[in-house]
Amino acid sequence: MTVLWAERALLPGGWAENVRVRLSAAGRIADVIAGAAPEGERVGLLLPAMANLHSHAFQRAMAGLSEAKGPEPRDTFWTWRQIMYRFLDHLTPEDVEVIAALVQMEMLEAGYATNVEFHYLHHRPGGAVYDNIGEMSARIAAAAARTGIGLTLLPVHYQFGGCDGRALGPGQARLGTTPEAFARLVEAAEAAIAGLPDAGIGIAPHSLRAVSPEALAFCAGLRPGRPMHMHLAEQVPEIEEVRAAYGLRPVEWVLETLRPDARWTFIHLTHMTEDETRRLAQTGAVAGLCPITESSLGDGIFNGTQWAEAGGRLGFGSDSNIRISLTEELRTLEYSQRLRDRARAIYATRASSTGRVIYEAGLAGGAAAAGRETGAIAPGLWADLCAVDLANPVMEGRAGDTLLDSLIFAGHDGLVRDVWAAGRHVVRDGQHMDRARIIGDYRACIRRLQERL
Template sequence: MSTISGAHIFAKKALLPDGWAENVAITVSDDGHISSMQRDTVPAGNSVGILLPAPANLHSHAFQRAMAGMSERRGQEAHDSFWTWREIMFRFLDVLTPEDIGSIAAFVQMEMLEAGYASIGEFHYLHHQPGGTPYANLAELSDRIIEAAEKTGIGLTLLPVLYQHGGCDRRPLAPGQVRFGNDPDRFAMLFELAAGTMSRLPEDAVLGVAPHSLRAVDEDGLTAAIALAGDRPLHMHLAEQVAEVEEVIAARGTRPVEWLLRNAPVSENWCLIHCTQMLPEETAALAKTGAVAGLCPITESSLGDGIFDGVRYTENDGKFGIGSDSNIRISLSEELRTLEYSQRLRDKCRASIATPEKSTGRVLFEKVALGGAQAIGRKAGALATGGFADLVALDEKAIDLEGREGDEILDAYIFAGDDRMITDVWSAGRHVVREGKHVKGDAIRAAYRKTVAALRMRL
């Protein structure tokens, strides 16, 4: 899917780095960058009502989209939890073929684009055949994610996952985990193979590294992953569950965040996912590293993970972005709303992340746009010359947006509206959503329907 050469986009209202502006004209270069911007101009080219920087979805497990709605029955245990959900997920993934994974990935990427995301950080840990035998092409399933991005036009940061052990005690992988497993040497081979396929994508594509967690990766594996990443994006689950924290303490003598900050060079190219089980001092310390906290409020709510301390994190200048994780529901506006409402429920307050200068919606949207772009190594996150043209347009005629000005636009979109307000999305200049629908949506949906029907027969 190619960029429209010399595309021109006119917006009646646009959120620029220094605030709101009117009658803004943007020119997109052949390579997908914003080459020029002009304020107070006249309509030309594609005309939209309200233009915003389109955020990145920084944390996704694409294949889990086809599980949505399958895990809401209680298990045999008295208390259902993340760990019982995980057993359902293991059983589900054991029937997936490469063709299934490609179809599911294309569908969920399409949904993300229609929801207002321009790019994705795919935390990809499903590597091998059922039973754990590698495919003839070690990067077979990574290639399916890449092929889906070719089809949908989403900006892809692929994050192959290193997964070594079944727990901190280095026990062998359980039957449900063997499709994930690699030692550092084989993982490096997989990484190089995926890099070769990634070269087919446009220049905004990025390859990063994801050591899964302190449960699944030992010290030597983490060191190898850090070396392989270099200055590329490095993503890792951290302090998501109480049981995880307890397991790390038992094995390493300290809590996960404390251990990582003492033993790893956490910095701006790192993204730590969830972080819902942090002490106040850990929250402040992680914020000061410059790393991005990868928050997934809908999934964290679904799994009962806990509540990220967003107020304390922002007070310490922490950076954060948003991910759809389990893909149980794809909605940018709902992720933002859920994040803010979780803070209000915990603290019994309102407008928890707002500042005297900017509304809640403005702070949330700008932070996730900039934080998400940083996390996936993408030169985007703001409507600025030189950055990729990752753009999302809202319908100025939507009932809840009509007559709104300034920050009230974002407040109405996040807290009163939903993704039906989205009219257009550009990913690095690729105009992939028009009139609210993906340009290849019919074919992608049809293929997904066939895949899900076949999966039901196998489950």
């Protein structure tokens, strides 16, 4: 049994000192005792580690390739998407596994313990199915076996090129599934993760523009009780297309037709009215926010103040993986609200500081989105833990909520010293256990890709 001892720790009841945490051989938290004498492995600040609730791993390899001016008068999400489609046509299963390993390693080093992978790259270039329809899912699982990260795999159903049911475009051929093929894909994905003791499955209809209403109902019935994820209300043209096809805005249609509950995670939600914000928040669904990517793609600003006032849940993901930084995701959310509202400490309450509110919100929302028993330092939960260096000057003299405020707003991910995912000690002294080999494999992969691009 592994024993950790922390000078300070964030427990469900608040801050505690001299905390002993014992981890079972199965990767669960066995017990937690505050005010204990030092023993075992000693750390400074011990936090529950968050789940990264939205990732497209392969996009990490195209980070930095879409910042030049394109041929269109104005570059937008839609012009970026065309670059992404051209890029993915060159990826092999071996490439995807290597890229996913780098992404998962960087997530762990940033303080995440779980990768919720919104996985839609399924087929060969041109759309032909691999001999094993779950080949690409197996590559994500193989990367997780190598890195030790917790994994929730979300196979994505991508049916049409738009709400009118038009065929997928050339760049989308590798993504496409019929409902029947998608059911087989989910089974193959479950087989791929079967060897990972703490991995789970979820279902992800891509978006209202890519999946028919009938297929949405089919998807919801595939794995009852498991997480459901979908992009929603990300872009203004998407909202206009859905309203033209269905007579309602996307969030309105979802509320009236899907009747979502706490099982659902909706990604981005950057364009909601006040009424949509309030009503969707009250369903218990999680808002899956990716502030770095939303900034990169010019998506817009999430209606965070009203979502919080309505009691809405939220979590954080790295989406395009242009940059993987837990502290920056949280900071960017808060700063976006400050810039829009021209105020400060937007998420703070009378009881808790800004950093603590958004960190604890991300823990709870991420755990729900992952369908994973995690999100707190409490007996019975997975031992998903993150240790932060208190010797860093940024943390000097800090106590209570100012520990998280200093980490998020004045610090950086380099303050993360150790990470455990389901009890696996995968990051030590700030570096992943297999860092050198993962980076070497990734560099070789990128060189091969550059020759094909």
